[in-house]
Amino acid sequence: MPKSSCDDATATHPGRHQTVIEFRGVNKWFGPLHVLREVTLDVQPKEVVVVCGPSGSGKSTLIRCINGLETIKSGDLVVDGQRLGDPATDMPRLRTEIGFVFQQFNLYPHKTALQNVTLAPIHVRRTPRAEAEQAGRELLAKVGLADKVDAYPSQLSGGQQQRVAIARSLCMRPKIMLFDEPTSALDPEMISEVLDVMVAVAEEGMTMMVVTHEMGFARKVAQRVVFMDQGSIVEIGPPEEFFSDPKTDRSRAFLSKILHH
Amino acid sequence: MMIWQQLQSLVGSYPLALRGLGTTVAVSLIGLLAGSLVGFAMGMLRAGGNRPVRLVIGAWVDLIRGTPFLVQIFLIFFILPEAGIELEAFTAGVIALSNLAACFICEIVAGGIGAVPKGQVEAALASGLSRWQRMRHVVLPQAMRIILPPLVGQYVLLIKDSSVVSAIGLTDLTRVGWLVVQRVPNGLLVFGIIGLGYFIVCYPLLAIARRIERRMGAAHAEVQL
Numbered sequence: 001m002p003k004s005s006c007d008d009a010t011a012t013h014p015g016r017h018q019t020v021i022e023f024r025g026v027n028k029w030f031g032p033l034h035v036l037r038e039v040t041l042d043v044q045p046k047e048v049v050v051v052c053g054p055s056g057s058g059k060s061t062l063i064r065c066i067n068g069l070e071t072i073k074s075g076d077l078v079v080d081g082q083r084l085g086d087p088a089t090d091m092p093r094l095r096t097e098i099g100f101v102f103q104q105f106n107l108y109p110h111k112t113a114l115q116n117v118t119l120a121p122i123h124v125r126r127t128p129r130a131e132a133e134q135a136g137r138e139l140l141a142k143v144g145l146a147d148k149v150d151a152y153p154s155q156l157s158g159g160q161q162q163r164v165a166i167a168r169s170l171c172m173r174p175k176i177m178l179f180d181e182p183t184s185a186l187d188p189e190m191i192s193e194v195l196d197v198m199v200a201v202a203e204e205g206m207t208m209m210v211v212t213h214e215m216g217f218a219r220k221v222a223q224r225v226v227f228m229d230q231g232s233i234v235e236i237g238p239p240e241e242f243f244s245d246p247k248t249d250r251s252r253a254f255l256s257k258i259l260h261h
Numbered sequence: 262m263m264i265w266q267q268l269q270s271l272v273g274s275y276p277l278a279l280r281g282l283g284t285t286v287a288v289s290l291i292g293l294l295a296g297s298l299v300g301f302a303m304g305m306l307r308a309g310g311n312r313p314v315r316l317v318i319g320a321w322v323d324l325i326r327g328t329p330f331l332v333q334i335f336l337i338f339f340i341l342p343e344a345g346i347e348l349e350a351f352t353a354g355v356i357a358l359s360n361l362a363a364c365f366i367c368e369i370v371a372g373g374i375g376a377v378p379k380g381q382v383e384a385a386l387a388s389g390l391s392r393w394q395r396m397r398h399v400v401l402p403q404a405m406r407i408i409l410p411p412l413v414g415q416y417v418l419l420i421k422d423s424s425v426v427s428a429i430g431l432t433d434l435t436r437v438g439w440l441v442v443q444r445v446p447n448g449l450l451v452f453g454i455i456g457l458g459y460f461i462v463c464y465p466l467l468a469i470a471r472r473i474e475r476r477m478g479a480a481h482a483e484v485q486l
Contacts, residue, residue, distance in 0.1 A: 067387055096389035106384035110402045119398055120388035172388065 019078075020045050020176060020207050021066055026075035028061060028231075035061045036072070037231040048208045050218040050239070053228035054254055059211045060103075062228065063178045066209070067098040080175055096124055099169025099177040103184050105161040107153040113140060113164045114149045117171045125172065132171070139167040143197050159190030163197055170201065177201060179210040213258050215243060227251045267445050271454070274441050281437030282458055284351075288433060289420045289462070291355050296362020296419070303363055304370025305396060318367065325364040330425050333357050338429045354426035362419050369415060373408035374400055406477050413470035417463045424459075434458045 021043040028036040035058045043049055051059045064070040066079055068091050077084045080097055107116050117136040121127040127135070140149055143163040153161050162182055169177060179198065183191045195217050202208055202221040210217070218225055218239045225242040227235040227250075235242065235251045246252045307318045325333065338353040348356070377400050385395040427436035438455040442448055 069383055069386065092389045092391060095387055098387070100384075100387035102380060102384065104380055106378075106380040108381065108384070108399055108403075120390060123394050123398065124389045124391075168388070 018044060020047075020080060021209070022076070022078040023062075024076040024078075026065070026072050026077055028058075028065065028070065028073050035231050036065070039075070039231075039233055041226065041233060041236070043207060043209060045207055046205045047224070048202045048206075048210065048222045049224050049226055050222040051209060051211045051226045051228060052213055052218070052254070052258075053234075056230075057228040058231040059226075059228045060180050063100075063180055063209050063211055066176070066178055067095050067100055069100070092124070096120070096172050097175045099166075099172060099174040101162070101165050101169055101177070101179045101182045103181040105153070105158070105165045105185070107161055107165055107168070109153050112150050112152055113145060113156070113167075116153070116164055117168045120168070121171050136167070136171055139171050140164070142200075143167045144193070157190060158186045159193045162186065162190075162194045166194070166197055166201070176207045176209070179208065179212065181211050181213075183212065183214060215239075215259070219243065227254065229254070264447070264450075267447050267450060270445050271441065271451070274437075274444075277432075277437050277440065278434075278454075278458070281432055281434040282462075284426075284431055284433040285420070285423055285435075285459070286462060288351070288354050288358060288426055288431070289423045292358030292362055292423065293416055293419060295355070295359040297366055299359065299363035300366025301370050303367035304374065307367055307371040308374035309392070309396070322364045322367050325361060326368075330357070330361055330422055331428055333361065334425055334429055350426070350429045350431045353429060354423075354431050358419065358423055358426070361422065362415075365415050365419070366412065369408055369411050370404070373404035373406075376407050377403045409477070410470055410474050413466055413473065417466050417470075420463055420466075421459060 019042045021041070023039045023041040026036055026039040027034070037058075039058075039062065041049075051062060053059050061070055065072050065077060065084070068084060071085060079094060082089045082094055084094075107113075108119070111119065114133060114136050117139060118129070118132040121132040121135065122129055125132075137146070137149060140146060143166060145160060145163055145167070148156060148160060148164075153164070156164065166182075182198065183194050186194065191214070195214060198208075198210070198217065199221055210222070212218070222239050224236055225239050226233055227242065227246075227248075229250045235246065235248050237247070242251070243255065246255055303318050303322070306314050307322075310318075334354065334357045337357050338348065338350065341348060341353075381399055381403065382395060385399040390398065424433065424435035427433050427439065430436070432440075434455050438452050442451045445451055
């Protein structure tokens with residue numbers, strides 16, 4: 001394993017503080033499995049980056065590292081000006097700036113849609129309850145669920161649950177939104193209702209990293225597509241370029257699989 | 262008829278029986294309350310604390326669950342005084358039962374917490390909730406559905422285990438039975454009534470357990486702590 005180069009890279013780069021997410025030579029292993037290999041990537045404010053690649057390529061791990069759900073082994077990862085793994089970094093606080101949407105929604109089953117959305121604002125942000133509920137209702141209305149405010153997750157369809165989950169993240173007013181295959185667990189007819197919400201979020205200028213194979217979404221809102229395979233970033237490019245003229249054999253093979261099925 | 266005389270003689274013992282019932286209820290109630298508080302704390306640490314804490318709690322729980330309650334009571338009541346700690350029988354009994362309760366409850370609580378899907382903790386983590394907030398608002402309410410039925414069952418077992426405190430001279434229901442049977446030589450009758458006494462204490466809990474289980478099957482509502 002390469003030794004961590006933390007010490008010499010701790011200095012913040014004055015010219016780069018514009019960058020919201022900055023990977024520098026990041027490595028990670030799960031046991032013997034090298035899931036992230038020398039990953040280097042910058043995400044700028046208001047940028048939408050789509051991450052795609054075959055299963056097991058490390059794309060979920062990549063975005064899970066950004067809010068500390070996974071820890072990196074070596075290299076540097078700076079998010080919103082704070083270095084992950086640095087004892088001085090207040091992780092709970094940093095996480096409030098990062099929304100995360102899971103493949104399996106992970107709504108709290110014992111709480112209503114509104115309670116799911118307002119839990120963190122009330123207890124973490126210390127927003128007064130009435131104010132948080134007002135904001136929560138507005139957000140649920142925005143994702144098209146004004147009539148489901150008092151429904152429990154078990155009473156909602158998958159697409160509705162995922163929209164509540166997006167509202168839950170947005171209610172913290174994050175600077176960054178991360179999406180981990182948000183439509184993969186959905187029935188086909190529910191995918192577009194979730195993607196429409198994500199497009200609306202992107203169009204409001206949110207900085208987003210989205211792990212997805214929804215190429216229509218990528219074409220519509222992404223500035224860049226990152227293609228990963230076996231833990232490495234193989235190719236990065238604007239969506240039109242990546243889809244019409246992939247540069248590597250591996251991305252060509254991948255695209256032919258997902259586009260012809 | 263002899264049984265008639267025996268019954269009359271038993272009726273005369275009712276103040277003693279009430280005292281025994283009172284002791285059994287007092288020891289059980291204090292033991293279960295203290296045991297629940299300590300047991301929940303231990304269970305949360307065992308499920309999520311750091312490694313040394315988890316190991317120490319695990320070892321203690323195994324030790325207590327793997328030794329007879331009678332031996333534990335004897336150790337507390339007869340051996341601790343040699344180390345300079347003199348305890349009244351009632352205090353010794355309550356401490357022993359609380360400890361036993363805490364260890365069984367710890368395992369039930371830790372198991373319930375462990376059964377909450379990992380995605381729930383990740384969602385709470387991703388929202389910036391602190392460790393205690395994750396436990397309080399996300400993990401425990403869901404774990405309670407898993408914890409409550411075996412917990413109430415464990416309460417019933419512990420109330421019955423409290424009969425062991427009679428061995429250090431506490432006049433609980435069981436000891437009342439031993440005292441009365443010396444005067445009224447009809448063991449079946451005397452201990453039948455003693456058994457009924459325990460049943461009266463335990464039955465409400467069994468009924469509650471059944472109601473909880475039925476409610477859990479039906480509702481998605483939060484279980485109030």
